[in-house]
Amino acid sequence: QLAVHAIGDRANRETLDLYASLFDEAEVNGEKRRWRVEHAQHLHPDDIPRFADLGVMASMQAIHACSDAPYNYKRLGAERVEGGAYPWKTLWNDGAIVGNGTDVPVEKIDPLASYHCTVTRQVPGTDTTFTPDETLTRRQALKSYTINNARMTFAEDEKGTLTPGKLADVTVLSDNILEIPADQIRDTQVDLTILGGDVVYEGGASSE
Missing domain, CATH: 3.20.20.140 (Metal-dependent hydrolases)
Known part of the structure; x- marks a missing residue:
């Protein structure tokens, strides 16, 4: 590679x-x-x-x-x-x-x-x-x-995908960026981040 x-x-x-x-x-x-x-x-x-x-x-x-x-x-x-x-x-x-x-x-x-x-x-x-x-x-x-x-x-x-058996790496956003008006995408907030099954960020605060 x-x-x-x-x-x-x-x-x-x-x-x-x-x-x-x-x-x-x-x-x-x-x-x-x-x-x-x-x-x-x-x-x-x-x-x-x-x-x-x-x-x-x-x-x-x-x-x-x-x-x-x-x-x-x-x-x-x-x-x-x-x-x-x-x-x-x-x-x-x-x-x-x-x-x-x-x-x-x-x-x-x-x-x-x-x-x-x-x-x-x-x-x-x-x-x-x-x-x-x-x-x-x-x-x-x-x-x-x-x-x-x-x-x-x-x-x-x-x-790379949310699939059973893969790492539980998940980001939860405040809005659906596949559907909201384009001019709202940049204002979308991250509500939750899960890394390897552990919550590392929630509601504006990091757990680390």
């Missing part, structure tokens, strides 16, 4: 090229090989389908699309932005496994803000959306933070 940090289109292409060359020589393939690219933010359109074709997983941090949006067009230009900036939906539709996170401490440790960006791509403090065609559905976004992350670490039999 290998993870390489790559943000720009050239870095991602060189990483995919390296992976492809090693896969040709590797004895371990298929489900036993779960290599990934951390960030995978800006991709050349020709490289997007290569993630699924090679079986490379994209570990993305959605919040960057919203916090970086104000200067992406200036730094990358419209063609590169609209052709492959934060292309979560296209990667997903092509069959790649897309995971998600907050990238703390670069960003705040706020999964609800990141989830909100995943499903809206709304620039904070504005009504502007950044390449909204690449938003994920709410259920896709939830999977990207849960079972898909578990798959990336060979842990899907232990966690």
